[in-house]
Amino acid sequence: MTRYVLRRLLQLIPVFFGTTFLIYVLVWAVPGDPFSGKCGQVACPPAYIAQMTEKFHLDDNIFVQYFKYLGSLFTGDWGETFNGTSVGELIATSYPITLRLAVIAVAIEAVIGLTAGVLTGLRGKGFLDNLVLVSTTFLISLPVFVTAIVLQLALGANGLGWIEASVSDNPSVGELIVPGIALGSLSMAYVARLSRTSIAENRRADYVRTAIAKGQPQSRVVLVHLLRNSVIPVLTFLGTDLGALMGGAIVTEGVFNINGLGGLIFRGIQNRESATVVGVVVLLVLVYLLMSLVVDLLYAVLDPRIRYD
Amino acid sequence: MRRSRRLWGPTVVMTSLALVLAACGGGSGSSAGAGETNPDGAVSVYGTEPQNALVPTNINDLGGTKAIQVMFATLVGFKGADAKPFNLMADSITTTDSKVYDIKIKQGWKFHDGTEVKAHNFIDAWNYGAYAPNGQLNTDFFSNIQGYTDVHPADENAKPATDKMSGLVQKGDYEFQVTLDAPFSVFDIKVGYQAFAPLPDAFFKDPKGFEQHPIGNGPMKFVSRTPNQDIKLTRNDDYKGDDKVHFKDLDIKIYSSQETAYQDLLSGRLDFMEALPPSAVAGGKYKNDLGDRLVTGHLLGISTIAVPYYVPGYNNLELRKAISMAIDRAQITKTVMNDTYVPADGYISQGIPGYRPGVCQFCKYDPAAAKEAFAKSGFKGKLTIASNADGGRKEPLVAACNSIKNTLGVECDFVPATDFGQWRSIVTGHKLTGMGRSDWSADYPSIEDFLNPIYKTGGSSNDSTYSNPQVDALLEKADATADKDAAVKLYQQAEDLIAKDLPSIPTWDEKGVAAKSKNLKSAALDFRRMPDYPSIEVLKK
Numbered sequence: 001m002t003r004y005v006l007r008r009l010l011q012l013i014p015v016f017f018g019t020t021f022l023i024y025v026l027v028w029a030v031p032g033d034p035f036s037g038k039c040g041q042v043a044c045p046p047a048y049i050a051q052m053t054e055k056f057h058l059d060d061n062i063f064v065q066y067f068k069y070l071g072s073l074f075t076g077d078w079g080e081t082f083n084g085t086s087v088g089e090l091i092a093t094s095y096p097i098t099l100r101l102a103v104i105a106v107a108i109e110a111v112i113g114l115t116a117g118v119l120t121g122l123r124g125k126g127f128l129d130n131l132v133l134v135s136t137t138f139l140i141s142l143p144v145f146v147t148a149i150v151l152q153l154a155l156g157a158n159g160l161g162w163i164e165a166s167v168s169d170n171p172s173v174g175e176l177i178v179p180g181i182a183l184g185s186l187s188m189a190y191v192a193r194l195s196r197t198s199i200a201e202n203r204r205a206d207y208v209r210t211a212i213a214k215g216q217p218q219s220r221v222v223l224v225h226l227l228r229n230s231v232i233p234v235l236t237f238l239g240t241d242l243g244a245l246m247g248g249a250i251v252t253e254g255v256f257n258i259n260g261l262g263g264l265i266f267r268g269i270q271n272r273e274s275a276t277v278v279g280v281v282v283l284l285v286l287v288y289l290l291m292s293l294v295v296d297l298l299y300a301v302l303d304p305r306i307r308y309d
Numbered sequence: 310m311r312r313s314r315r316l317w318g319p320t321v322v323m324t325s326l327a328l329v330l331a332a333c334g335g336g337s338g339s340s341a342g343a344g345e346t347n348p349d350g351a352v353s354v355y356g357t358e359p360q361n362a363l364v365p366t367n368i369n370d371l372g373g374t375k376a377i378q379v380m381f382a383t384l385v386g387f388k389g390a391d392a393k394p395f396n397l398m399a400d401s402i403t404t405t406d407s408k409v410y411d412i413k414i415k416q417g418w419k420f421h422d423g424t425e426v427k428a429h430n431f432i433d434a435w436n437y438g439a440y441a442p443n444g445q446l447n448t449d450f451f452s453n454i455q456g457y458t459d460v461h462p463a464d465e466n467a468k469p470a471t472d473k474m475s476g477l478v479q480k481g482d483y484e485f486q487v488t489l490d491a492p493f494s495v496f497d498i499k500v501g502y503q504a505f506a507p508l509p510d511a512f513f514k515d516p517k518g519f520e521q522h523p524i525g526n527g528p529m530k531f532v533s534r535t536p537n538q539d540i541k542l543t544r545n546d547d548y549k550g551d552d553k554v555h556f557k558d559l560d561i562k563i564y565s566s567q568e569t570a571y572q573d574l575l576s577g578r579l580d581f582m583e584a585l586p587p588s589a590v591a592g593g594k595y596k597n598d599l600g601d602r603l604v605t606g607h608l609l610g611i612s613t614i615a616v617p618y619y620v621p622g623y624n625n626l627e628l629r630k631a632i633s634m635a636i637d638r639a640q641i642t643k644t645v646m647n648d649t650y651v652p653a654d655g656y657i658s659q660g661i662p663g664y665r666p667g668v669c670q671f672c673k674y675d676p677a678a679a680k681e682a683f684a685k686s687g688f689k690g691k692l693t694i695a696s697n698a699d700g701g702r703k704e705p706l707v708a709a710c711n712s713i714k715n716t717l718g719v720e721c722d723f724v725p726a727t728d729f730g731q732w733r734s735i736v737t738g739h740k741l742t743g744m745g746r747s748d749w750s751a752d753y754p755s756i757e758d759f760l761n762p763i764y765k766t767g768g769s770s771n772d773s774t775y776s777n778p779q780v781d782a783l784l785e786k787a788d789a790t791a792d793k794d795a796a797v798k799l800y801q802q803a804e805d806l807i808a809k810d811l812p813s814i815p816t817w818d819e820k821g822v823a824a825k826s827k828n829l830k831s832a833a834l835d836f837r838r839m840p841d842y843p844s845i846e847v848l849k850k
Contacts, residue, residue: 042770045444156572
């Protein structure tokens, strides 16, 4: 186990360098002058461009730029935006909000998705099964921004008037529920589908039959024997989904004006703030890598038969 | 300032969807009008993240200007719908030859940190803005002051010999003299631009600290700023100017999407927006949504289609005439732009002193004459109009293209650029392969600012690479004419010549459609597309 963890941790290093390098190149090496649109209908003054070029090492080639960036990153400096705001500070103020939103989204996914999956998986064909099938197909077919805007318009002041179109600067859990639903809806549908299939498959497994034969009560059979084994693929999904959630958060936070990491990237892209975009995406890569590690390790906890050697 | 509209690429995808959905939301036209005002009320306005630190010499985008504008008082202010200049911090600005200006400032005005505003605060601030190593965005505004090339050499690698312009001389605590390189009759209006604001001594001691907590001399003072969230200001009760504000707290709320902000405005969570999202403009929906909360203004800007002289085949006057007369401006502004624009008939925005209707005689829709001119031009091939496609830029130009196509029977295509940045690099790199959008927002309300930058040979925004020695000579003569009325006449003569050459085709002139919430009793839009802060009154709850 220790060797496995160690190996996995070592694997993270090339992945980290590879992904961050790609991101850096993709964001900074896009063709076009980063200052061409900065000064409106006239060209930016050369003195301004010279100063900015020096500040962001734009004179160096992209490899040198990347290593300079990485170097400052390791000293805890995430760089600065064009308007002189520290990207580190931006991240520090926005990550708690995104974390809150992500937890809400995952909770919605897990609770609603799993319940629907377990119920339909156990019962098999019928009205409920069809209902879940249709509604999840519907949700899967909608991109996040559609769900978000529909919810915003339908529940906002122009519709039912239950929510405000934007979320306050430091949102409470209540305010984040609707954005959380928008964000989690897609994965919720997947979770329901996955757990339904998994449960339906394992329902007829030998160990379930044995458990029933032993005279175990129904609830114990379902919750301990059946669910524990069936939840493994779902868990993998939920874990790696956190990364996908961040992608969805870019849109959701943009729509609801939430000042989280997603909103930060959203604005970064709009304003061509390369430093912000790279910084936040690097952070998201780290989150993604760590989450997949945690998920892999959780396998062993859930299913002792899985050995890592 | 010159950036006429924010770029908001990703939202455009959503906009198109919102357009479809817009039909679902009904409008609620609650009336606000009579009612008591609350002099200590709070106001929130739509904002975008400033592109630079809040230093006047380094801000020219809408988001930053919105804060700077009310935090700093310049020598000259602009009042009312026609943006009439008046002496704000200046006691008097006098000149005999339009070259040497004597400026006396009012006494007893204070910066927000309690220090008095004196002549040297202006001189220091202007020198700072001009000094090349400081890399200030608005540095060009100081370029006609004598000695600018000493502090800002044309060669960007050269080190400036000095950091002080010889043209700025202090005459006393409250008086200084500005000498220009060449006569420039509009200088006393130009100094109303925000880049000419004074800076306190505290700025020069600790610029970094100042960026964290800017200190101005205007009607409102800085409270706090959270990047991507908001900029908070509060009233400066010691303010002596004529443009006092009639509310206490201002919250410039930063939004990532105009759509969301618009919904917040309708529900009363946001009090003022200076522009409406395309989904609200589409089909004239905003008129229903807003009712008497609609705020209209007149922006000092003009949209034209530049016809670059460097593109083969386009340097053809008959062709330009044909294109211009083939565009049905009245119909496009009404149906595609839903009355947020009016047809343009000259090179100057309507409402500026010196504007005359009908200067551009080829700007009337005249299919027959257009066809005739087109036949004479002998043009073969396809016409194109290029522009960035985001922010509602595409639709009117596509309509113009169709109008040309239908009238002249020539192929016409809209060529999109992905965003404003890419678009600008095409234009400044002279890489246009056909016509291109060329919009202009004036920095200060003067006929001069519509001509010199765009039509003078080598002008900073001369996208068409137009050059006519007669126009240049007239503009220079006008610049040198101290008498205001005589100068305006000369500028008008230059405009007449330009209208004959048609280097770019005037299309429309933006009216400026803004919105206020039900919490406000009154609010106006100023010529810069800024909330006119002194006009805002808050209703008592």
